């Protein structure tokens with residue numbers, strides 16, 4: 001057995017809203033991470049679980065796919081938006097957890113006098129998703145100039161920084177509160193269980209057991 005094989009598997013969980021939504025599922029998995037794993041005021045980032053062969057790390061939701069793709073974690077939970085943005089070839093997403101449902105959309109100022117995006121060949125787009133936005137507009141033969149922000153992109157159109165934004169929408173209240181309207185849905189988003197393909201090849205039984213635990217926990221938590 002190599003050293004890597006005897007090391008504990010690492011499960012990467014996202015802090016924030018997905019972790020909250022995941023709580024009931026996690027409870028049903030019986031993985032039982034140390035109690036401060038779900039307490040985001042704790043400064044610890046790595047937590048033991050009831051199983052000595054599994055540790056949990058808690059990272060930013062936007063970073064989960066990167067931790068798993070680079071093998072820092074073997075398995076993780078992240079939004080499909082993050083998977084789409086990074087598009088790592090070495091990730092396998094075997095399970096849709098159905099939590100964190102939202103959509104990634106294009107929005108612009110309400111009652112905008114501007115020409116509809118489809119009529120333009122260039123567009124300035126404020127977003128935290130440069131790859132998704134560029135790919136989306138390229139498929140419509142629009143050259144997107146990306147204004148890469150990490151939050152508050154709803155401000156960009158009214159401040160003349162961008163023609164449109166590409167961001168997550170759920171209830172639509174953030175768009176409404178900022179005078180924007182959704183004009184196109186790019187993709188529907190839910191959170192996925194993701195696995196590093198090499199880990200799946202080298203430790204198929206342990207990873208298989210974990211996937212099954214999430215699968216049955218999902219069923220129990222929704223019954």
Ligand SMILES: Nc1ncnc2c1ncn2[C@@H]1O[C@H](COP(=O)(O)OP(=O)(O)OP(=O)(O)O)[C@@H](O)[C@H]1O
Pocket residue numbers: 015016017018060061062078079080081082100101102168169170171189190191
């Ligand atoms: N309004 C929403 N409704 C439902 N799910 C959402 C919503 N916004 C984001 N999500 C999902 O939750 C994930 C995490 O979003 P969240 O807003 O908690 O973190 P973040 O602000 O992107 O991350 P960080 O705070 O680390 O920068 C997103 O990648 C998406 O999959």
Ligand SMILES: O=P(O)(O)OC[C@H]1O[C@H](OP(=O)(O)OP(=O)(O)O)[C@H](O)[C@@H]1O
Pocket residue numbers: 151152167168169170171172173174175
């Ligand atoms: O359509 P709604 O229900 O209003 O949800 C959409 C908002 O939710 C997310 O922000 P979040 O609340 O996570 O804040 P943040 O991105 O600034 O962290 C997203 O970036 C939108 O701003």
